[in-house]
Each structure stands twice: as structure tokens, then as C-alpha cells.
Amino acid sequence: MRKYLLKRVFYMILTLFLVASITFFLMKLMPGTPYSNQEKMTPQQIQIMNEQYGLNKPIWMQYLIYLGGMLHGDLGTSFQFSNQPVSYLISSRIGPSAQLGAQAMVFGLFFGIIVGSIAAINRNTWIDTTSTVLSIIGKSVPNFVLAVLLQYYIALKLGWFPIADWGSFSYTVLPTIALGVGPLAETARFIRTGMVDVMNSDYIELAKAKGLSRYGVVYHHALRNSLIPLVTLIGPYTVALMTGSLVIENIFSIPGIGEQFVKSILTNDYPTIMGVTMLFSAGLVVVILLTDIIYGIIDPRIRLSGNGD
Amino acid sequence: MAERILDVKNLKINFHTYAGDVKAIRDVSFHLNKGETLAIVGESGSGKSVTTKSLMGLLANNAEVIGGSIMYHDEDILKKSEKQMQNIRGKEIAMIFQDPMTSLDPTMKIGQQIAEPLMKHKKVEKKKAWAQALDILKLVGISNAEERIKDYPHQFSGGQRQRIVIAIALVCYPEILIADEPTTALDVTIQAQILQLMKELQAKIETSIIFITHDLGVVAGMADRVAVMYAGQIVEYGTVDEIFYNPQHPYTWGLLNSMPTLTSTKLEAIPGTPPDLLDPPKGDPFAARNPYAMKIDVEQQPPFFKVSETHYAATWLLHPDAPKVTPPEEIVRRHQLFAKMTHQSV
Numbered sequence: 001m002r003k004y005l006l007k008r009v010f011y012m013i014l015t016l017f018l019v020a021s022i023t024f025f026l027m028k029l030m031p032g033t034p035y036s037n038q039e040k041m042t043p044q045q046i047q048i049m050n051e052q053y054g055l056n057k058p059i060w061m062q063y064l065i066y067l068g069g070m071l072h073g074d075l076g077t078s079f080q081f082s083n084q085p086v087s088y089l090i091s092s093r094i095g096p097s098a099q100l101g102a103q104a105m106v107f108g109l110f111f112g113i114i115v116g117s118i119a120a121i122n123r124n125t126w127i128d129t130t131s132t133v134l135s136i137i138g139k140s141v142p143n144f145v146l147a148v149l150l151q152y153y154i155a156l157k158l159g160w161f162p163i164a165d166w167g168s169f170s171y172t173v174l175p176t177i178a179l180g181v182g183p184l185a186e187t188a189r190f191i192r193t194g195m196v197d198v199m200n201s202d203y204i205e206l207a208k209a210k211g212l213s214r215y216g217v218v219y220h221h222a223l224r225n226s227l228i229p230l231v232t233l234i235g236p237y238t239v240a241l242m243t244g245s246l247v248i249e250n251i252f253s254i255p256g257i258g259e260q261f262v263k264s265i266l267t268n269d270y271p272t273i274m275g276v277t278m279l280f281s282a283g284l285v286v287v288i289l290l291t292d293i294i295y296g297i298i299d300p301r302i303r304l305s306g307n308g309d
Numbered sequence: 310m311a312e313r314i315l316d317v318k319n320l321k322i323n324f325h326t327y328a329g330d331v332k333a334i335r336d337v338s339f340h341l342n343k344g345e346t347l348a349i350v351g352e353s354g355s356g357k358s359v360t361t362k363s364l365m366g367l368l369a370n371n372a373e374v375i376g377g378s379i380m381y382h383d384e385d386i387l388k389k390s391e392k393q394m395q396n397i398r399g400k401e402i403a404m405i406f407q408d409p410m411t412s413l414d415p416t417m418k419i420g421q422q423i424a425e426p427l428m429k430h431k432k433v434e435k436k437k438a439w440a441q442a443l444d445i446l447k448l449v450g451i452s453n454a455e456e457r458i459k460d461y462p463h464q465f466s467g468g469q470r471q472r473i474v475i476a477i478a479l480v481c482y483p484e485i486l487i488a489d490e491p492t493t494a495l496d497v498t499i500q501a502q503i504l505q506l507m508k509e510l511q512a513k514i515e516t517s518i519i520f521i522t523h524d525l526g527v528v529a530g531m532a533d534r535v536a537v538m539y540a541g542q543i544v545e546y547g548t549v550d551e552i553f554y555n556p557q558h559p560y561t562w563g564l565l566n567s568m569p570t571l572t573s574t575k576l577e578a579i580p581g582t583p584p585d586l587l588d589p590p591k592g593d594p595f596a597a598r599n600p601y602a603m604k605i606d607v608e609q610q611p612p613f614f615k616v617s618e619t620h621y622a623a624t625w626l627l628h629p630d631a632p633k634v635t636p637p638e639e640i641v642r643r644h645q646l647f648a649k650m651t652h653q654s655v
Contacts, residue, residue, distance in 0.1 A: 202411040208367055209406075210426045210477065211399035220425070224416045300461040301415055 008292075012285045019281040020070065020274070024063050027273055034079045034268045053079070066274065075278070076271030080264065086275035090257065094279070096166055097249065097256035101241040103172060104179035108237070111180075112187025113227075119188065120195035120226075121218060131188060138185030147178035147251045164252045175252045179245060183237050190233060194226035201225075228299050231291055238287045242280055311342035314484060314517060315364070320377035322359055322368070331586045333359045333372070335541040341485065346511065346518040348528040348549075350564070351538035354583060357521045360538075361487045363387070364519070365404055366394035381485075400430040403478035407490040409470035413462035419446075419473050420458035426481050442480065448513070449476045450506060468499035472506065482514050489521045504531055525568050529553060534619070537561050540583050540594035547620030554647035557614075557622035559599045562640045570639065577637070593625070601626060601634050 035041060035049065050056040054065060069076060075086035119131035154174060155163040161173045198204060199222055207221045246258035253259075257276055264272035295302055322334035334356045341347050349357045362368050364379060366386065379386040381402070389397070403426075406412040414422060423445060424438035433441065439458070446454040449472040462470060471491060478486055488507065492500040504527065511518055520531055528535055529549065536546040537560065545558040556562055563579035581598035584590050590597070596606035605611075605625050614627035625631055635641065 202406055202408060203414040205367070206404075206406055206412045206474070206477070207414065207425075209365060209398055209404040211395045211397070211429055212425065213395055216429070221414050221417070225414070228416075299416055301463045 008289055012289065015285050016278065016281055020067065020278060021063070023274060023277045024066060025059070027270055028059055028062075030268060032268050034270065036267065070278070075275040078264075078269055078272045080267050080269045080272070086271045089260065089272065090275055090279055093255055093257045093260060096254050097245055097258060100172060100175055100179060100245055100248070100254065100256065101238075103176040104241055104245075105183065105237060107176055107180035108183030109187055109230075112184040113191050113223075113230075115184070116188040116191025117195055117218065117223065117226075119192045120199060120222075121214075123196055123199075128192075131192070135185040135188045138181045139189075141181075143178050143182055144247045144251055146181055147175070147248055150174045150178055151251070164254075166252075166254050171252075175248050175254060178251075179241060179248050183233075183241070186233065186237075187230060190230050191226055194229050195222055198222045198225045224298060228295070231295050231298060234291050234294070235284070235288050238284060242283065311345065313340045314343050314381065315341040315519075316378075316380040317360075317364075318378050318380070320360065320363065320379065321375045322356075322363060323373050323375050324369070325371045325373065326587075329587050332589055333541050333586055334363070335586075335589065337377075337538075337541070337543055339536050339543060339546065341517050341519060342533075344511075344515060344517055345533040346520055346531055348520045348522060348532035348535045349538055350522060350525060350528055350535060352523055352583065354586075355538040356541040357523075357538055358489055361404070361489055361519060361521055364485075364487060365398055365402060366391070367398075396430070399426040399478075399483070400481045401483055402485045402487065403481065403483035405471075405474055405478050405486065405488040405491045408494045409467055409474050410494065412474055413470055415462055418459055418461060419465070422462075423458075423473065423476050423480055426477065430481050442476070445476045445480050446473070448510065449473070449479075451476075467495055468502060471495060471499075471503050475503075475506065475510070479510060479514055479516070483516055485519065486511075486516045487519045487521070490523070491520075492527060493522070493524070500527070507531070525553075525564060537564065540589065541586055542594065542623070544595065544624070545622040547616065547622075550647070550650065551617065551620040554643045554650060555616070555620070556640060556643070557616055557620075557627055558595075558624045559601050559626070559636075560595045561622075562636050563598075565643065566637045566639050573639070577639075593623075603631070 034053070034055075035046070038046065041049075047056070054062060057065070066076065073087065075090070078084050078086050078089055115131050115135075119128045122128050151163050151174065155161050162171050165171060195218075204217060204221055207217045212220065242258075245256060246262055248254075249256040249258040250262070257279070260272065261276045263269070264276065317340065318338050320334050320337045321332075324331040324333050337356070337360060339347070339349075349360065351357050359368070359372070363372075363374060364386065366389065368374070374387055377387070381397075386394070386397070413419065420439050420442050423442035424433075424435065427433045427438040427441055428435065431438075443454055443458055446458055451457055451469060451472055457465075462473070465473065475491075491507070492503050495503060507518070508531065510516075518531075520528070522528060532549045534546065534548050535552040536543045537552065537558065538544070539560050545552065545556065545561050547555075552561060553565065556565060560579070563577075566577045567579060569576060579598055584594045584597065590607070591610075592608050593599070593602070593606040593611055596602040599606065603625055611623045611625045611628075613621040613623050615621055616627070626634060636644070
């Protein structure tokens with residue numbers, strides 16, 4: 001197991017290195033400069049600024065300098081956000097984004113599994129049909145549309161939760177729902193399909209023949225086996241929640257990373273673009289590793305040799 | 310007379326399908342004596358499995374019992390609620406399934422799978438249930454049971470898995486064990502081991518077995534009595550010797566004739582296919598495939614004719630007015646053997 005983990009960590013670092021390299025050069029290909037009113041600046045001013053930020057050096061050298069800095073944990077200084085170090089920018093804003101993402105994930109998976117299971121157990125009844133229709137709607141409606149609807153009806157008309165901004169838990173409820181409904185719908189459809197298959201299998205018949213109750217059969221035997229295909233979705237979900245939160249954070253004016261990321265791209269704020277991209281990539285490769293480990297926990301058949309009990 | 314623990318009377322089961330009602334079980338009656346093994350033999354689709362599922366109360370959603378009764382300890386199983394059935398299943402009537410490769414939960418340790426019925430029915434706490442699971446695991450012949458109890462199904466071979474399935478079925482010491490083709494999915498040497506194991510355990514646990522199979526070879530070594538099913542009906546039943554050596558129904562003749570013997574050079578098949586149970590024939594369902602069929606076979610269903618106290622067959626050939634027919638050579642040989650056997654025992 002340790003050998004396997006070491007190997008995986010090596011590949012993760014390799015992946016991150018490739019992401020950093022590709023992003024760096026692609027970013028340099030973007031039109032424009034980091035200066036917002038370049039036409040008013042004299043060539044000397046530009047020269048001075050370029051020297052100060054190291055932008056006068058050849059691109060390959062800038063690249064090596066950046067990589068060198070990154071190895072020491074130095075992600076550079078933002079051009080736009082009051083010259084703050086990127087690492088500080090990220091660490092001060094990661095909290096709300098991470099909290100929102102995690103909440104949306106838990107909300108989506110939890111209710112998705114419940115809705116999907118209920119639909120599967122009551123297959124081909126009105127419950128199943130209703131859940132399918134709702135899932136399709138949940139999957140089809142873009143989360144920013146849902147966000148605005150929630151703001152208008154739940155926050156403005158009913159006044160149950162704040163419309164926007166960031167503060168106590170109640171501020172997180174609407175953005176969590178807006179962000180989590182997509183994953184919820186997809187989870188529900190996945191679990192439903194998986195469980196219908198599982199419920200027709202021989203071991204469910206055997207579980208019934210043991211005299212277990214309907215609940216016992218579903219909870220102890222069907223659920224875990226239907227969860228296996230769902231694990232595959234966790235990776236894509238993470239990406240969806242990361243990118244989805246870009247828009248949602250804007251709508252609910254949440255001081256998260258997404259908002260900053262969009263601004264940094266629009267203003268060619270190279271260090272911030274790199275920093276946030278690397279953060280997202282690192283998050284993703286870690287999630288992929290976790291997914292593989294979760295697979296092994298849920299399904300003993302794919303557990304790695306040496307990782308027995 | 311032996312104590313009857315199960316008495317099935319005039320059972321009729323239909324399956325609702327888009328094409329219409331399939332009459333899967335058409336007036337089936339049989340009984341099970343305490344401690345014996347009853348084999349139900351028949352080809353695919355003859356209704357063997359449906360019959361046993363009805364005993365467990367595990368019929369598919371589109372199945373409907375339209376008549377009859379299943380008396381178990383003077384109570385009709387068919388009248389019991391799902392809740393009451395849950396208390397019978399696994400505890401008093403347990404079942405072994407056909408395919409051990411798919412009948413164990415792949416994500417649960419086998420110890421837990423064996424302990425589950427105990428925890429459910431005997432309200433045993435987990436630790437004690439696992440201890441009992443270990444005992445039964447040893448009993449079914451899993452070596453190194455202390456360690457293997459924590460393994461998952463994929464870590465066992467097919468034969469071992471069927472032993473585990475048997476352990477699950479027997480862990481509550483059920484009164485009736487239904488074995489639905491328990492050896493069909495196994496290769497021949499493992500088959501013999503599993504059958505031997507079932508016999509040993511039957512003696513130890515004193516359970517009665519209903520053994521479903523299409524393999525007459527297996528029946529000969531296992532059963533005390535045999536019921537032959539065809540097209541949703543029982544056509545002949547009797548003790549294992551009576552069915553094997555004094556068969557009376559042409560379908561039983563056909564089955565035995567299609568079994569390889571030491572002297573047979575060529576296997577005889579029964580021509581044709583079973584009737585469509587969406588619209589069963591009016592007369593004897595076997596008439597169309599029966600070389601000995603008479604006019605009455607097409608018009609009227611034969612009743613059971615008594616051959617001996619324990620042996621009955623539903624064929625018009627046993628009617629006093631029926632012409633004498635000569636069965637296939639192999640059957641004549643068996644009849645002669647039977648005559649010798651009874652002569653000796655008398």
C-alpha cells in the first residue's frame with residue numbers, strides 16, 4: 001500500500017508540473033498586458049514596470065523563476081489586488097469557497113442518495129416518475145438561474161435567508177442549494193439506476209430469503225453495492241463545484257476564490273491566474289486519489305493487495 | 310405414518326404479463342414429511358422454482374396465487390402477512406440458491422452474512438452471532454475458518470461459496486431447507502462434495518429438504534421421494550425407487566430414457582417442446598410429445614391413478630380400460646429390476 005501511495009504521489013506531482021507548465025505558456029499567449037491603461041504610460045514607465053515584475057526577461061527564464069519560487073512556496077505577488085502575495089490572497093479567500101463546495105457536495109450526495117433509493121425501491125410508480133422528472137429539471141436548469149430564483153422567492157419574498165453576502169451559516173444556505181442541486185439530481189439518477197440493477201440480483205433475493213425486512217435489505221445490502229458506480233462521479237462533481245462556484249460566488253457576492261479568479265483572468269494578473277489554477281489542480285488530483293481509496297473501501301473486490309484488513 | 314410438516318394443496322399461480330396470464334402452476338399438491346428429502350424434478354419452465362418461491366412468500370410482483378393452500382404447522386403460509394413471512398423466512402424455511410457466484414453480497418464479509426439471520430431471528434448480539442457463524446462455517450467444511458470468516462465472497466471458490474450459502478441457510482437450524490438446483494452451477498466433483506455435505510448436515514440438523522433439480526442423477530443419491538413436474542403440474546410422484554424403477558408416466562419414461570446408463574450407446578431425447586402456459590392444452594399437457602398418447606389424452610386431463618400407497622401417476626395409461634403398451638427398452642429393464650427388488654424385499 002505504501003509503495004502504491006508513493007507511486008501515486010509521484011504521478012500527482014508530475015501532473016501538477018505539467019499543468020503548471022502548460023498553463024504558464026498558454027497564459028503568456030493571452031492578448032494584452034497586465035497594465036490597465038497602457039496607452040497613457042510612457043515606454044520608460046513600461047520598461048521600469050516590466051523590470052520590476054520580471055516581465056522583461058525571456059519567457060523561458062520567467063518560467064524557471066516561477067517554478068523555482070513555487071518550489072519554495074512562493075507564488076509571487078498579485079498585480080491587481082493591492083500587491084498582496086498570491087499565497088495570502090488564496091489563503092484568505094479559500095475558506096468560503098471550500099466551505100461552500102463541501103456543503104454543496106454533502107447536500108447533493110446525501111439527498112441524491114435518498115431520493116434515488118426511494119425511486120428505485122418504488123420503481124415504476126408515481127414516486128419514481130416524479131423523482132425522474134425532478135432530476136431532469138434539476139440537471140437541466142443552470143445553477144445561476146436557480147440562484148436568482150432562490151434569491152427572489154426564498155430570500156426576498158419569504159425572507160427566510162439573507163439574499164447575499166457572507167457571514168453566519170444562514171448566509172450559506174441558498175448558495176449551497178444553488179450549487180448542490182445539480183449533483184443532487186445526477187446522484188439521484190445514478191443511484192436509482194444502480195439500485196434497480198442491484199435489487200434484481202441474486203444476493204438481494206438471498207437477503208430477502210434470510211427474512212430481513214425491506215429496510216434491512218435495502219440498507220444493509222442494496223445501498224452499498226449501488227454506491228460503487230457513484231464514486232466515479234465524485235471527481236467530476238468536484239470540478240463542477242469548483243467552476244460552478246465561480247458564478248455562484250459572484251451572484252451571492254461571496255468573498256471566495258472564484259470571484260478573484262475571474263477578475264485575474266480579465267486583467268492578465270499572471271501570478272494570481274497561476275496560483276488559483278495550481279490550487280484547483282492540486283485539489284483535483286487529491287480528490288482523484290481519494291476517490292480511488294474510497295473505491296477500495298466500498299468495494300473489497302478492487303481493494304489493493306496488501307491493503308487487506 | 311410420518312409427520313407431515315408441509316402440505317401443499319391445489320396450488321394455482323398465474324403470472325400477469327402483457328400477453329396475458331401465464332398459468333405457471335396449475336393445481337399442484339404435494340407434501341413433505343419430517344426429516345425426508347423430497348426432490349421436485351422437471352425441465353426448465355415446469356414450475357419447480359415458482360412452487361418453492363411461493364413457499365417462501367418470495368413470488369415476483371406480477372405473480373398471483375389464485376387458489377390452493379400451503380399448510381405449515383397447521384397455518385396457511387399464503388394467508389400470512391409480509392411481516393409474518395419475514396419471521397418464517399431464514400428461520401423456519403431457508404433456501405439455497407442456484408448460483409453461488411452471484412448469491413453472496415460482494416461487499417459484506419461472509420461472517421456478517423452468516424450472522425445476519427441469527428441477529429434478525431434469534432436476537433443474538435453481534436459478537437455471539439459471529440461465534441455461531443464460525444461454528445457453522447467449520448461445520449460446512451471451510452478450512453481455516455477463524456481467518457476466513459473475515460474474508461469477502463470474491464476470495465472464495467465456487468464450491469466454497471456454495472458451502473457458505475448453505476451455512477447461511479442452516480445457521481438458524483430451519484425445519485425446511487429448499488435447495489433450488491444447488492449444484493447446477495458447480496462442476497461435477499464439487500457437486501458430489503456439496504451433495505455429500507447436504508446429506509451429512511441434514512442428519513445433524515434434522516431438517517427436511519425440498520430439492521429442486523432437473524438432474525435425475527443427483528436425485529437418485531439424495532431423495533427419499535420424488536415428484537415429477539411437467540407444464541405446471543405434478544405428473545407422477547412416489548418413493549425414489551418407485552420413480553426410478555417402476556415409472557408409470559410416459560414423461561418420466563422419457564426423462565429416465567434420456568439419462569445415460571452404463572450400457573446406453575445413444576441418448577434418447579423427448580421430442581418437441583413443453584406447451585405454452587399462456588394457453589395450456591385442454592387434455593394431458595404431455596399428449597403432444599407422447600408417443601403413447603390416446604384420443605382421451607387430448608380431450609381430458611388424466612386424474613391421479615394409484616400405483617401403490619406412496620406412488621401415484623397422472624396418465625390415462627393406468628386406466629383399467631387402457632390398452633397395454635410396451636414402454637421403451639430401458640424402462641422395461643428398470644421394471645424388471647423393480648420386480649426383482651420387491652420380490653426380494655417381500
